[in-house]
Amino acid sequence: MSPGSTEPSAMTSSYLEKALQIKQRSWQRRHARYRADLPVKARVLRAEGYVEIMGRCSDVGHGGMGIVLTEEVPSGEVLSLEFQLPNRTEASVVRAIVRYRKGFTHGVEFLGLSAEQQEMIDAFCKGLAAVG
Structure with missing residues (x-):
């Protein structure tokens, strides 16, 4: 090791700490999420055409929702989501992109909501009660 150089373990530790801080910042939500339990129908385009995937919403907020689907959908995939809020008589259909996935649990961000939606x-x- 040359004089004044940093030990490899110190460099690795510092690098890992910075990478973790960046990753944690990128996972921070811009909007609060609230606990919800609603049936959700997701439509996704596959090679064989549009496929419907059933699921449930676990939380919802201004910018998106957490959903558990019966199939895994990759991050970056755009979905059409249909769900009915208890305070509405008609189902809502919105577009969303999968931002997070762990198994069958997905975090989606709404895309292009109308002002009414x-x-x-x-x-x-x-x-609703806020999610930690």
Whole structure:
């Protein structure tokens, strides 16, 4: 080792700490999530055409929702989600992108919500308990 050089273990430790900090920042949500239990139908485009996948919403917020599906959908995949909020008579259909997946659990971010859809989701969330 040349004079003034850093020990490899110290460099590795410092590098890992910085990488972990960056990763933790990238996982921070921009909006609060609220516990919910709603049936969800996801439609995804596959080689054989559109496939419907059933699931349940575990949490929802201004920017997205957590869903457990009966099939795994890769991160980056765009879905069409259909769900009915208790305060509505009609089902909502929204587009979302899978941002996180661990097994059958998926975190999705809503895409291009109309003002009416956003207001509807926000109104629903006001009556729910926040998720840690």
